[in-house]
Amino acid sequence: MDTTLEKLKILADGAKYDVSCSTSGVERKNNGKIGSASAAGICHSWSADGRCISLLKILFTNKCVYDCEYCINRRSADVSRASFEPKELARLTIEFYRRNYIEGLFLSSAVEVSPDYTAERIMNCLKLLREEYGFAGYIHAKVIPGVSPEILHRIGLLADRLSINIELPTKESLGLLAPQKKPKNIFTPMTQITQTLTERRQLKGPGTMFKNQDIYSTASDLRYLEPEGENLTPGDGSLLDLTGRPLAIHKPGKRGKEKFAPAGQTTQMIIGATPESDRQIVKTSESLYRNFKMKRVYFSAYIPIADSPLLPGRFTAPPLAREHRLYQADWLLRFYNFTADEILDEKTPFLDLELDPKISWALRNIEKFPIEVNKASLEELLRIPGVGTISAMRIVRQRKLSAIQFDDLKKIGVVVKRARYFITCRGRYYGGTDILPEQIRQEALDSEGIRNQLLPKADHVQISMFNPIVSQWGAGIAQRAGTVRSFEADALNVAEGVRSYTGDVQNFSGAGKERIHGGLPL
Amino acid sequence: MFKTLAGQERNGFMVDYLYDGSFEGFLTCIYEHYYNEKASGIYRSDFYQASILVPCRTVETEENKATRVYDAIENKISREDLKRAYRVFLSSAEEKENKLLQYLRLGFQKGSAVSLLHSNPIVFEVQQIEKKVTVEMHRLKGLVRFSALVKQAPGLVDREILYCKVEPDHDVLEIIADHFADRLKSDPFIIHDKIRNKAVIAQAGSWYIAGFTDADLPGLGELERDYRDLWKRYFETIAIQERINPACQKRMMPVRYWKNLTEFR
Numbered sequence A: 001m002d003t004t005l006e007k008l009k010i011l012a013d014g015a016k017y018d019v020s021c022s023t024s025g026v027e028r029k030n031n032g033k034i035g036s037a038s039a040a041g042i043c044h045s046w047s048a049d050g051r052c053i054s055l056l057k058i059l060f061t062n063k064c065v066y067d068c069e070y071c072i073n074r075r076s077a078d079v080s081r082a083s084f085e086p087k088e089l090a091r092l093t094i095e096f097y098r099r100n101y102i103e104g105l106f107l108s109s110a111v112e113v114s115p116d117y118t119a120e121r122i123m124n125c126l127k128l129l130r131e132e133y134g135f136a137g138y139i140h141a142k143v144i145p146g147v148s149p150e151i152l153h154r155i156g157l158l159a160d161r162l163s164i165n166i167e168l169p170t171k172e173s174l175g176l177l178a179p180q181k182k183p184k185n186i187f188t189p190m191t192q193i194t195q196t197l198t199e200r201r202q203l204k205g206p207g208t209m210f211k212n213q214d215i216y217s218t219a220s221d222l223r224y225l226e227p228e229g230e231n232l233t234p235g236d237g238s239l240l241d242l243t244g245r246p247l248a249i250h251k252p253g254k255r256g257k258e259k260f261a262p263a264g265q266t267t268q269m270i271i272g273a274t275p276e277s278d279r280q281i282v283k284t285s286e287s288l289y290r291n292f293k294m295k296r297v298y299f300s301a302y303i304p305i306a307d308s309p310l311l312p313g314r315f316t317a318p319p320l321a322r323e324h325r326l327y328q329a330d331w332l333l334r335f336y337n338f339t340a341d342e343i344l345d346e347k348t349p350f351l352d353l354e355l356d357p358k359i360s361w362a363l364r365n366i367e368k369f370p371i372e373v374n375k376a377s378l379e380e381l382l383r384i385p386g387v388g389t390i391s392a393m394r395i396v397r398q399r400k401l402s403a404i405q406f407d408d409l410k411k412i413g414v415v416v417k418r419a420r421y422f423i424t425c426r427g428r429y430y431g432g433t434d435i436l437p438e439q440i441r442q443e444a445l446d447s448e449g450i451r452n453q454l455l456p457k458a459d460h461v462q463i464s465m466f467n468p469i470v471s472q473w474g475a476g477i478a479q480r481a482g483t484v485r486s487f488e489a490d491a492l493n494v495a496e497g498v499r500s501y502t503g504d505v506q507n508f509s510g511a512g513k514e515r516i517h518g519g520l521p522l
Numbered sequence B: 001m002f003k004t005l006a007g008q009e010r011n012g013f014m015v016d017y018l019y020d021g022s023f024e025g026f027l028t029c030i031y032e033h034y035y036n037e038k039a040s041g042i043y044r045s046d047f048y049q050a051s052i053l054v055p056c057r058t059v060e061t062e063e064n065k066a067t068r069v070y071d072a073i074e075n076k077i078s079r080e081d082l083k084r085a086y087r088v089f090l091s092s093a094e095e096k097e098n099k100l101l102q103y104l105r106l107g108f109q110k111g112s113a114v115s116l117l118h119s120n121p122i123v124f125e126v127q128q129i130e131k132k133v134t135v136e137m138h139r140l141k142g143l144v145r146f147s148a149l150v151k152q153a154p155g156l157v158d159r160e161i162l163y164c165k166v167e168p169d170h171d172v173l174e175i176i177a178d179h180f181a182d183r184l185k186s187d188p189f190i191i192h193d194k195i196r197n198k199a200v201i202a203q204a205g206s207w208y209i210a211g212f213t214d215a216d217l218p219g220l221g222e223l224e225r226d227y228r229d230l231w232k233r234y235f236e237t238i239a240i241q242e243r244i245n246p247a248c249q250k251r252m253m254p255v256r257y258w259k260n261l262t263e264f265r
Helices: A002-015 A086-098 A115-132 A149-158 A171-177 A183-199 A278-292 A320-335 A357-364 A378-382 A389-398 A408-412 A416-422 A437-448 A450-454 A487-493 A511-515 B023-035 B063-077 B079-089 B096-116 B121-143 B173-183 B224-238 B246-252 B255-260
Strands: A055-059 A104-108 A138-142 A161-163 A265-271 A296-301 A423-425 B015-019 B039-044 B056-058 B147-151 B159-166 B189-193 B198-203 B206-211
Touching: A002 A055, A002 A086, A002 B224, A055 A086, A086 A104, A086 A115, A086 B224, A104 A115, A115 A138, A115 A149, A138 A149, A149 A161, A149 A183, A183 A265, A183 A278, A265 A278, A265 A320, A278 A296, A278 A320, A296 A320, A320 A357, A357 A437, A378 A389, A389 A408, A389 B096, A408 A416, A416 A423, A416 A437, B015 B023, B023 B039, B023 B063, B023 B079, B023 B096, B039 B096, B063 B079, B063 B096, B079 B096, B079 B121, B096 B121, B121 B173, B121 B255, B147 B224, B159 B255, B173 B189, B173 B198, B173 B206
Parallel strands: A055 A104, A104 A138, A138 A161, A161 A265, A265 A296, B015 B039, B015 B056, B159 B189
Antiparallel strands: B147 B159, B189 B198, B198 B206
16 A cells, blocks of 8 residues: 555656546446446546546656656656556556545556557556446546557547647647657547547537538548748648548447547647747647547646756746636637637737637627627627627527516626627617727726736735725636736747746636536537 | 515415425425415425414425426426426525425416526526535535445455535435436445435435434444545645645635545545
8 A cells, every 4th residue: 555655646746737637528327337427527626726636647657768858757857756557556546436536537658668568558457447347437548649559449449538648739849849759649649539439420529619511521621730921831830730641440330339439539738838829829729629629629838847948947937827818719719619810810929818818809800899689699699708608598598588688688697897898788888988999908907807816916005995806707717926927018029939937927727717627518 | 575585476475384394395385375375485384483474374295286286397387497496495595485486486477488587586596596506416426525434244244335424505415316326336325414414325226315323333444544545645746836726726616515525634
């Protein structure tokens, strides 16, 4: 037990930077022994950083042959090393699960000996869980880049969700920071997963995002990301230049049996370690959703763990505000029918850190407003800042019975103080005298206390009775203790070099937003 | 106008119904309201404070009357509203019976459209209460922490029983029982609601609810402390120092639940 304790500590420590912890997307009934999976996902605890714990998120081993600059487990790092035995980890998972500590297992790993050696041990562990223990709970397995298709396929039959990290938003950055990881080794398994899911008609979710596309014609649908700017050639700045035909190793099996990764595939990239613009990141994730039918693309703010001339300095605070805005942009992509180009155009390559991307978009496109809530289509309603997917649906349903009054909007769930600038209700405008983007921007910032939360707090400032009260803003923003310097001037120079976030953000977490895992019911 | 509730609804009705606190009893009151005398309010008989202004009547729970109302809600309003009514009934909200009475009266007028009237004050309030119950139900699915206890019986093999203590705001035991009973078919378990002194007792997929005190519980299993330590260690290790955010943690997992969580003990 003591050795398990030691291993648990080392291998949980190494896995904690992985973002995904979601358990949603698959409903599985108990098959006679232990465990089930709930489609809505269940969080079991919340750690001190405010992120939820739903899976036993752990590495199989942290003995790594790779030497990626950004990674705590890189070969050259001086850390304690350990490896689980398949049996040991399976037992630990079951005992934790019985006590309802966890919803399942998230198994990642460093590359010990070789990708196939590591993947085979992972496979054996999952096999024990599923076949010996009869475990029907959630399993998320991380795919080791470079794994052989046969082993990947077998792991896919055991796991609920598969993910392979693209690590960094562009090929250049990957080449710089993780020279041993090749885009090909990442995209080949990714393609195989998409292909298998497509052939088995097991894709759920992503198809609803891009309605006019045939989600089952993957092979023809693999498009590469368009280059940024004029002086770049296709493939530059993008990881998605994979060549060659995707692998297809298995014919679809009997339907309803042998499910392959029923909760789909996800990926993750580190942001803030390399100089990509938000636009590049959002474009890359849009392309991942389109081409690989990802369930989610996760962003992980870079946390400095080592001194390297290639990386931001050791005491650089992680760009958590930026990460939060990227997740909001991701939400717009997946649930609000926005395209990456609408969220960020070439003139504005970075997201506004003070305002959420939906308001920013609305202010740039102010001629589309105000929108009459009693007449607008669902698509139009979803574009109104302050109106979410649930309240948009409620508006559509309720106005069939009677016209919606302005006072009803709050009860319907609309964030009225944000939405009022962008709507008319029964022909009347409630946002003031006129629609002026600059004024709305100012009022939106003031009324929501965003400025108070994001900008430096001077210790000596007296509390004025006329200051707006700092409100809890949305679900995700925590009370801020840290400071953010002016990002606007900064944003202009950013495309050039690595963006430094010196002492910018502390104690800020976008983790709250993460809790709605599988997505909202639409 | 009397007491607390929305005035005009109560005007003209002059009798308070008292019932035994069961859902069936409540449904019988609804039956009486429609087929007998209109109720000015419905109250649990054990918590009722008599008033000289409003006479009261004790309604005996009758299964056939309750069943008729149950079916009527399902057929004339909707299945979702029946579920909603039941969840609201399990809540600890004040005057929940009267709020439900109003909601159901509206429901019998409007049919299934009642749940779309999001801005109607009666519907809004019931919807908010339902949300609280549903949120707690969902939270508890994650926040229950079992301990393995060992039952020793002479001549028999020692048997492990999973036990946990909860103190929920609302009476959600019966709506979380199915979830755990399905999930832990191979383990017998007890979920003990310490506030209401009752427990779900389950084995091999079936369960019942009984009165319960922790007087006769067997002792901890041999490895129980080790697994608790492992879990605590995991819980501490998984937090990223650079992101420490206690406000967020408390918002997601309110402190009132912490006392029964292994990771905080």
